[in-house]
Amino acid sequence: MGHHAEVTDHDVRVLDDSEYRTAHSLFRGTLHYTPAPDDQWKFARESYEPGRTFGAFADGELIGTVQSFPSRLAVPGGGVVPHAAVSRVGVRADWTRRGVLSALQRAQLRALRSAGDVAATLRASETAIYGRYGYGVATRYRFLRIDRRTAAPRTRPVGRVRLVEGEAGERVARGLFDELSPGRAGTIARWPAWWGLTVRRVAGEENLKIAVRYGTSGEADGYVMFKVAPGEHDSSDDKPTTLTVGDLWARDAEAWADLWLFVLGIDLVDRVAASGRPVDEPVEWLLGDRRACRVVEEVDETWLRLVDVPAALSARTYRSGEPVVIGVRDAYLPENAGAYRVTADGATRVDDDPELVLDVDVLASTYLGDVSFSTLAATRRLDVVDPTAPARADALFAVSEVPYSGTFF
Numbered sequence: 205m206g207h208h209a210e211v212t213d214h215d216v217r218v219l220d221d222s223e224y225r226t227a228h229s230l231f232r233g234t235l236h237y238t239p240a241p242d243d244q245w246k247f248a249r250e251s252y253e254p255g256r257t258f259g260a261f262a263d264g265e266l267i268g269t270v271q272s273f274p275s276r277l278a279v280p281g282g283g284v285v286p287h288a289a290v291s292r293v294g295v296r297a298d299w300t301r302r303g304v305l306s307a308l309q310r311a312q313l314r315a316l317r318s319a320g321d322v323a324a325t326l327r328a329s330e331t332a333i334y335g336r337y338g339y340g341v342a343t344r345y346r347f348l349r350i351d352r353r354t355a356a357p358r359t360r361p362v363g364r365v366r367l368v369e370g371e372a373g374e375r376v377a378r379g380l381f382d383e384l385s386p387g388r389a390g391t392i393a394r395w396p397a398w399w400g401l402t403v404r405r406v407a408g409e410e411n412l413k414i415a416v417r418y419g420t421s422g423e424a425d426g427y428v429m430f431k432v433a434p435g436e437h438d439s440s441d442d443k444p445t446t447l448t449v450g451d452l453w454a455r456d457a458e459a460w461a462d463l464w465l466f467v468l469g470i471d472l473v474d475r476v477a478a479s480g481r482p483v484d485e486p487v488e489w490l491l492g493d494r495r496a497c498r499v500v501e502e503v504d505e506t507w508l509r510l511v512d513v514p515a516a517l518s519a520r521t522y523r524s525g526e527p528v529v530i531g532v533r534d535a536y537l538p539e540n541a542g543a544y545r546v547t548a549d550g551a552t553r554v555d556d557d558p559e560l561v562l563d564v565d566v567l568a569s570t571y572l573g574d575v576s577f578s579t580l581a582a583t584r585r586l587d588v589v590d591p592t593a594p595a596r597a598d599a600l601f602a603v604s605e606v607p608y609s610g611t612f613f
């Protein structure tokens with residue numbers, strides 16, 4: 205935990221709608237972008253919902269900001285909890301490393317807890333920032349690159365995949381997405397402005413396409429969003445024509461395979477890239493040459509903060525196994541600190557001595573099932589009091605499907 209001496213020459217408060225554009229420009233500035241022009245701001249504006257944006261001020265000027273989108277998060281066992289998707293975190297370059305983010309985080313975490321959010325998640329620009337505030341890596345994703353010329357898919361689509369243009373495509377995609385997520389542990393609900401910012405704004409600038417898969421009953425049961433960047437065909441190794449899959453959701457394995465076979469079958473494409481896919485997605489098994497599919501990157505996706513630890517531990521289910529008592533430390537929300545007895549039937553707060561002790565960010569990493577307590581013990585990320593405790597916790601927290609979010613924000 206950081207013990208930065210938080211200076212008191214700045215104040216933090218909730219911003220009102222007359223201040224959102226200034227906050228947006230400040231955030232973009234911290235990522236080295238210029239302020240959004242009017243045609244982009246109209247999409248960003250919708251995503252500022254009342255009471256969810258904080259600003260830090262010094263001498264009457266905005267110097268830092270953080271916000272969140274209202275959402276829900278799926279947890280192991282099929283439960284869904286109130287969740288805030290934290291985003292647009294930035295402190296002006298001339299005010300960094302003076303405790304401004306820490307003050308913003310403190311205010312935001314307190315507000316989320318009061319509002320009844322059980323969890324918060326974010327995507328981290330850098331891995332050194334958020335652990336101190338109780339965020340831990342809870343899901344991973346992979347980035348794929350498929351050489352379409354050698355891929356040689358082994359099967360053919362069994363249903364029909366159609367390109368659906370414009371608003372109709374977005375409508376079908378949204379309907380399917382809202383049915384499928386939150387579903388698998390780690391998936392979240394998207395807020396309405398997500399679609400404007402991610403689909404409509406981009407569709408105006410890039411060649412974004414939506415293809416929908418229809419099963420034998422004629423019902424839509426999956427979709428893929430993708431764009432193609434044309435290369436140079438005389439020198440395709442230097443600048444290949446690349447199709448990038450941005451979002452692909454399907455109701456079942458048959459629809460999933462058809463959507464992949466569709467994108468792999470599009471003519472005049474040298475390479476198919478996919479961003480942010482689940483680590484257990486078996487794309488290579490569809491191919492005649494599995495080496496045509498390379499994992500370019502497998503990195504941290506969800507950074508999870510358990511805002512209300514008792515509620516979070518009660519919301520998920522556990523496998524059968526011997527009970528374990530887990531001690532939790534939480535510097536930013538001390539009401540979470542304490543001992544929790546986890547059994548196959550659930551979790552309760554107790555006064556017992558803990559058998560293993562960890563910081564709340566480390567608990568978050570175990571919560572969706574992505575990493576085991578034994579791994580975290582081996583890497584010295586938790587304190588083992590009883591040497592049999594990590595294995596008992598592993599058995600209780602085990603999940604059958606790797607957690608995954610699939611929504612970038």
Ligand SMILES: CC(C)(COP(=O)(O)OP(=O)(O)OC[C@H]1O[C@@H](n2cnc3c(N)ncnc32)[C@H](O)[C@@H]1OP(=O)(O)O)[C@@H](O)C(=O)NCCC(=O)NCCS
Pocket residue numbers: 206207208209234235292293294295296299300301302303304305306307327328329330332333336
């Ligand atoms: C990341 C950012 C918001 C941090 O703001 P800040 O006001 O400088 O953070 P604080 O001063 O409150 O930092 C608190 C602690 O975190 C550390 N820290 C903060 N950002 C860090 C970073 N990027 N790398 C390493 N350490 C960092 C500080 O050194 C300090 O440590 P200490 O308590 O041990 O002294 C700011 O640097 C920024 O705007 N960066 C560019 C935009 C960005 O990356 N935003 C995140 C988008 S997800």
